[in-house]
Amino acid sequence: MNLFKDNGNGQLVTDIDVQLLDECTNDFIEMGADEMWDEETGHIKVQCLERDLEGDLKPLFSIVPESNAPTHFFQLGSGDIYAFTASDQQMFKVTEPDSVAGIVARFAEMGPHLFALRVEQV
Numbered sequence: 001m002n003l004f005k006d007n008g009n010g011q012l013v014t015d016i017d018v019q020l021l022d023e024c025t026n027d028f029i030e031m032g033a034d035e036m037w038d039e040e041t042g043h044i045k046v047q048c049l050e051r052d053l054e055g056d057l058k059p060l061f062s063i064v065p066e067s068n069a070p071t072h073f074f075q076l077g078s079g080d081i082y083a084f085t086a087s088d089q090q091m092f093k094v095t096e097p098d099s100v101a102g103i104v105a106r107f108a109e110m111g112p113h114l115f116a117l118r119v120e121q122v
Contacts, residue, residue, distance in 0.1 A: 071085050
């Protein structure tokens with residue numbers, strides 16, 4: 001499964017159809033490249049397996065603040081959305097909003113911070 005697609009300009013991006021905020025990215029390199037997203041050995045996959053979370057991994061986007069480590073958003077298995085905070089290695093299941101468009105809209109309203117969402121730690 002190919003996790004990223006060419007955007008036509010030679011840049012690899014995630015396959016989402018949502019306009020992201022400036023603090024967010026769906027660019028493969030800016031999201032951590034293979035180190036984060038390799039389907040077998042990437043950091044996100046390893047973190048999921050350590051938490052007994054299985055299923056196909058689909059990267060969505062990352063919040064990439066200038067002064068802090070990124071927070072990565074992805075879908076797993078049946079389509080549940082998760083967030084992984086690189087600064088403290090915590091993972092959360094996003095329970096509300098339940099779509100990429102909803103998450104981005106909430107961030108536009110409240111700022112791109114995990115506390116703007118309803119989440120459960122996993």
